[in-house]
Amino acid sequence: MRVNDLEFFNRLLDYRNILYICHRNADPDAIGSAYTLAEAIGGTVGIVDDCNRVAANVIDKLNIPTVLCPDPDDYDMTVVVDTSTRGQLNDLKLKKFCLIDHHATTALLDDAEFYIHEEATSTIEIIFRILNAAGVPISPKMGLAMITGIITDTGHLKHANASTFKTLSGIMEISGVDYFDALELMAATPQDISIRIAMLKAAMRCKVERVGDCLIATTNVSSYGGAAASMLTNIGADIAFVGSVKDGNTVRVSGRAKRDMILSGVNLGKLMEDVGDKYNGTGGGHSGAAGIDAECPLESLMSDCKEYVRKLLAGEAAESLLCSEISSAYPDKETELF
Numbered sequence: 419m420r421v422n423d424l425e426f427f428n429r430l431l432d433y434r435n436i437l438y439i440c441h442r443n444a445d446p447d448a449i450g451s452a453y454t455l456a457e458a459i460g461g462t463v464g465i466v467d468d469c470n471r472v473a474a475n476v477i478d479k480l481n482i483p484t485v486l487c488p489d490p491d492d493y494d495m496t497v498v499v500d501t502s503t504r505g506q507l508n509d510l511k512l513k514k515f516c517l518i519d520h521h522a523t524t525a526l527l528d529d530a531e532f533y534i535h536e537e538a539t540s541t542i543e544i545i546f547r548i549l550n551a552a553g554v555p556i557s558p559k560m561g562l563a564m565i566t567g568i569i570t571d572t573g574h575l576k577h578a579n580a581s582t583f584k585t586l587s588g589i590m591e592i593s594g595v596d597y598f599d600a601l602e603l604m605a606a607t608p609q610d611i612s613i614r615i616a617m618l619k620a621a622m623r624c625k626v627e628r629v630g631d632c633l634i635a636t637t638n639v640s641s642y643g644g645a646a647a648s649m650l651t652n653i654g655a656d657i658a659f660v661g662s663v664k665d666g667n668t669v670r671v672s673g674r675a676k677r678d679m680i681l682s683g684v685n686l687g688k689l690m691e692d693v694g695d696k697y698n699g700t701g702g703g704h705s706g707a708a709g710i711d712a713e714c715p716l717e718s719l720m721s722d723c724k725e726y727v728r729k730l731l732a733g734e735a736a737e738s739l740l741c742s743e744i745s746s747a748y749p750d751k752e753t754e755l756f
């Protein structure tokens with residue numbers, strides 16, 4: 419059931435022991451959302467496996483207490499934050515849960531006790547509204563975590579809209595945090611040599627296909643697929659798909675598309691959802707940044723993604739695939755949602 423901002427807050431007050439769970443490879447939007455709610459209402463920040471580099475740095479610098487691989491059975495209520503598929507929670511068994519999310523599509527609404535789901539440039543933006551509605555003060559630590567989440571989810575504000583800036587300004591006013599302090603916190607994020615190696619390998623293995631004026635780049639890496647796909651669109655690809663073989667039989671494809679592609683009708687979130695369905699996998703995300711996890715040969719998944727784009731560009735796509743909303747096309751562009 420969709421609830422309004424204040425109702426979301428008030429309902430959570432009924433529970434004593436709440437788990438706020440972030441998607442795997444948690445980013446600052448997920449961590450900031452979970453932490454802010456935990457500070458405002460009480461509860462535990464849970465991480466399903468790992469955090470990305472910037473989020474790990476935020477947790478470290480702000481001393482945010484987190485629990486790794488929590489069991490939802492140990493809590494009265496689980497709040498799923500910034501997450502649109504069960505796959506992003508590593509298929510964690512959820513007992514009673516509610517959801518707060520800003521991704522274009524989400525597969526979790528039906529089973530949620532209650533939820534707020536709407537497109538915004540970050541989940542933090544929705545959380546800020548909730549705190550305002552409930553009259554909860556924002557501490558400097560909460561403010562820093564929130565601002566970091568907004569900056570990363572908007573690709574360093576490249577994809578920010580009027581509401582993003584209003585939220586940022588509100589957070590700074592209420593928490594007293596300087597924008598500079600948030601930038602400092604992020605600048606302290608250590609550069610990891612393994613990411614740089616992955617980017618170079620992705621570039622070496624890259625194949626390019628031209629369809630009309632569109633360049634589709636495909637490659638594979640064992641990790642940092644999302645960052646590799648972003649890199650390929652930054653160096654010239656219009657659309658990039660990066661495959662990774664995960665543990666066991668699971669494979670993952672991360673996709674990124676340039677803004678022009680989205681304006682001409684490409685919606686990677688929908689593409690990943692449709693291709694994921696075919697393989698009983700989980701796919702989804704934003705129009706410009708999305709991913710799939712499935713148990714199937716990586717080659718088939720990659721070639722289906724490419725084939726889907728070819729058809730889309732040839733005008734065979736249904737109207738429903740067209741993306742009209744550009745504002746939340748890349749919330750996680752600079753981080754690695756998938």
Ligand SMILES: [Mn+2]
Pocket residue numbers: 447448500520540541571749750
């Ligand atoms: Mn997000």
